[in-house]
Amino acid sequence: MSTTNLVRFTLYLAVVVIALGAYTRLSDAGLGCPDWPGCYGKILVPQSQEDIAVANQAYPERAVEPYKAWLEMIHRYVAGSLGVLIAWITVRCWKERTVSRVLPTFIAGLVIFQALLGMWTVTLKLLPVIVMAHLLGGFTLLASLFLLYWKLSHPPVPHGLQRLTGESNHGLKSIAAIALVIVILQVMLGGWTSSNYAALVCTRLPICEGQWWTMLDFSGAFDWLQAGHDNYEFGVLGYESRMTIHVVHRIGAMVTTLCLVLLIAKCWRWSSLKSEAMLVALVLTLQLCLGIANVVFHLPLWVAVAHNLGAASLLVAVLYTNYRIWTTAVRD
Known part of the structure; x- marks a missing residue:
């Protein structure tokens, strides 16, 4: 198997890991x-009555729930397999030198850091900032693997065309870069909303019910450490703080939409970027529909998981648009 095909297969597995993580x-x-x-x-979830009794005695604060335990362990098994594949990719990239060693080395280091975040997620009892960082790490890993795949599969354009792109499309590059930063910030807000169990706080569109603006609590909503708690499962923040997180995420979605519509309009002017514009528009529309469905139908599990995957897809789509703008000769 070529390195390009190996990276492609690893990308599929990375998507599965993100979906499993969201579902878990x-x-x-x-x-x-x-x-x-x-x-x-144990390596496997306790199964026999004797093993379950021993486990319950060792961890009296958390009795064995086989279904939840298996969800967690399957996620770990698949994530571990992903780590092995990435180690293989890193070795091959170092040997073949078809791309710079920097990116595959960064990806390998990111996998190690992701494993640490996974450990801290458990040992720190779902501390929201760690849970959010773990989600962002997964998205960053997926985006980095895509970037590596593009570098392996797309030959570089001639130097003269790169110079043409840099000289003639500075404004487009700036808009695309700003759009990418805004999408990343919105992903962070989504992770913060989820990790603080704030997704169901507002049940009305477009912002929230009641006089929500009178109850905003930014200091409580963005207390990153949330010290003084032994367990963060199901959240520790009050209603006002959770509502503020949710409201900021919704306003962020509006800002993100406006920014991406501008990017789509700018890309549409160039014949060589119409496919990227359509890709961003399609993923953005789907993501907005999933976000609305989460509110209307009160966070169905499959919709919530799809919304997580939609966020990852939107990040990759905007990153790809940036990649194309920076590496392709954009002509009218």
Whole structure:
């Protein structure tokens, strides 16, 4: 298998890991196994009545729930497999030197950091800032793998065309870069909303019910450390703080939409970027529909998981648009 095909397969697995992580978190199974890397001290989830009794005695604060425990362990098994594949990719990239060693080395380091975040997610009992960082790490890993794949599969354009792109499309580059930063910030807000169990606080569109603007609590909403708690499962913030998080995420969605519509309009002017404009427009529309469905139908599990995948897809789509703008000769 070529390195390009290996990276492509690894991308599929990375999407599965993100989906499993979202499903595990949204199923309230993030502490399905109270220890790490095993589960109640074992490689497999305790199955027999004797093993379950021993596990319950060792962890009296968290009785064995086989379904949640298996969700957590399957996520760990698949994530571990992803780590092995990325280690293989890193070695091959270093040997073949088809791309700069910097990106594959960064990806390998990111996998190690992701493993640490996974451990801290359990040992710190779902501390929101760690849960959010773990989600962002997964998205960053996916985006970095896509970037590596594009570099391997797309030959570089001639130097003269690169110079033409840089000289003639500075404004487009700036808009695309700003759009990418805004999408990243919105992903962070989404992770903060989810990790603080604030997704169901507002049940009306477009912002929230009642006189929400009179109850905003920014200091409580963005207390990153939330010290003084032994367990953060199901959240520790009050209603006003959670509502503020949710409201900021919704306003962020509006700002993100406006910025991406501008990017789409700018890209549409160039014949070589029409496909990228359509890609961003399609993913953005789907993501907005999923966000609305989460509110209208009160966060169905499959819709919430799809919304997570939609966020990852939107990040990759905007990153790809940036990549194309910076590496392709954009002509009218």
